[in-house]
Amino acid sequence: MLRETISTEIYTVLLVVCLLLVSVTKLLFPKRFYDFASILLNYRYLKIYARDQKFLDTFEGLLFSNLIIGLSILGFISYNLSSHIDSSSQITLYKLGFAITIIIIIKILIERLVSSILKIDSIISEYLLMKTSYKNFLGLLLIPINALLIYTLNVSQAIIIVFVSLLLLINLIGVLIFIKDNLRLIKNNFFYFILYLCTLEISPYFILYKLITK
Template structure:
């Protein structure tokens, strides 16, 4: 079966969709969005909105959709650079986007289930909120990064690895911030929390890395 070449046109559409989604999030909750943009250097957002978190939050849902789209586009750029190819089936692109979204959602649901089983719901819920907030922040950062890599700069492996390193550092900052905030709760539930980290924060990404390398 012939493969289709994905042109930048499809990515222009995806970037526009992401911009519209982010704009809707800002319009529906302007004050919250302004606080969210400063989350990396100020924990005001995390302190205020973690109290009112819901199982389904429209603001977080909008930013989550942007996250999935932005990560999918960046993964394709990385894949294209590593394999030195511009050819990928549109079906593969759709599966990639869908898989990333489902992976994150299932992971969050399992985390909440484990929190209930170990009776550390409060700790896990607040931890998940902070983690999702930082991931959504990465989705915002990836918007201009993807645009620059697609239309301005010629991506190189060194540049891509540098961007991945920066994203990991930001994610680690988010984790450390969460650990500091809840260190007393974590100390009282240290064994369960270590099990949680090994099972749901380390193992899934090791498996994904192995799958990516094997392909």
């Protein structure tokens, strides 16, 4: 059981930080947060805020911070399950959070560079907003999921797989909705869009899978 192998104190602090980040976001951007919270039900949020994208956005930055913490906790719990590390190894949690942050930021920068080279900025810009928004939404879901894993459930690989599969399914739904709503634009840039997906969406995860399995 997770509670027997590692203190929940650090988890509690981080979950409180996540709740504070979400609360501050809702307080500062009530209208936008309301639209964002219904992102699974309609495409309204992406249509409205695609026109006002900024490289540095406070709203997305706050939710991104929550996402990083949530992913770090989930990743650390999964790692703890297989490696049986103790509370003295909490530094691994911070290293994991730092690594996730760097990987995501570098990936976004490369994606924007490639889209500019392929001259498909218009479609990729909206696509990146969709991905960022859905990932940030998953960050909201990670708060109750991590709380369940830490305080309630007897953690097992099966439970971790179920939750991760649920998160991946929600992210896939976002991609499919984007393709459906931008089908005409994608058809006009089909070759470049497929090249983009294979290069920056499929191959990185394939490489990561190979590294993990080895």
